[in-house]
Amino acid sequence: MNSLYSRQYHSIIFYHNEVQKELAVKSYEREILRDEGTVATEIVPFSAFYPAEDYHQKYYLQGKPELMKDFKAIYPSFKDFVSSTAAARINGYVGGYGEQEVLDREIDSYGLSDSGKERLLEIAGKGLIPGCPTP
Secondary structure (H helix, E strand, C coil): CCCCCCHHHCEEEEECCHHHHHHHHHHHHHHHHHCCCCCCEEEEECCCCCCCCHHHCCHHHHCCHHHHHHHHHHCCCHHHHHHCHHHHHHHHHHCCCCCHHHHHHHHHHHCCCHHHHHHHHHHHHCCCCCCCCCC
16 A cells, blocks of 8 residues: 555455455556556455444535435435435535436436436536446
8 A cells, every 4th residue: 555645544445255356456457557556455355344434424425515405305314315325326426427428317316306406417517537437
């Protein structure tokens, strides 16, 4: 791991078996070549998982109050919000990941209000990475 990164915030891949380990190593090696050696990800066997603090959960999405208003109405419980697949996908789009055509196709399934959909499309339109896999 590169010493420039805080251990608290470094990326890590946990694997459960040798097949997952092999896939992780191949992915890591591919990214090292693509990013000219700047990937600092550790690959280790799974032992235990601890969820991040609440302020880290759906981090990009939590920074968009107009979208959070919709999610607070859908999920009064923060635990349910954190577990939401729709919230995870939207968090990825807000963070700039995903493909516009997939978002356009799926947006009605997320439970957003019309103004929430409009805001998500506006945010995503400014930063989706072309050809990036869907979150």
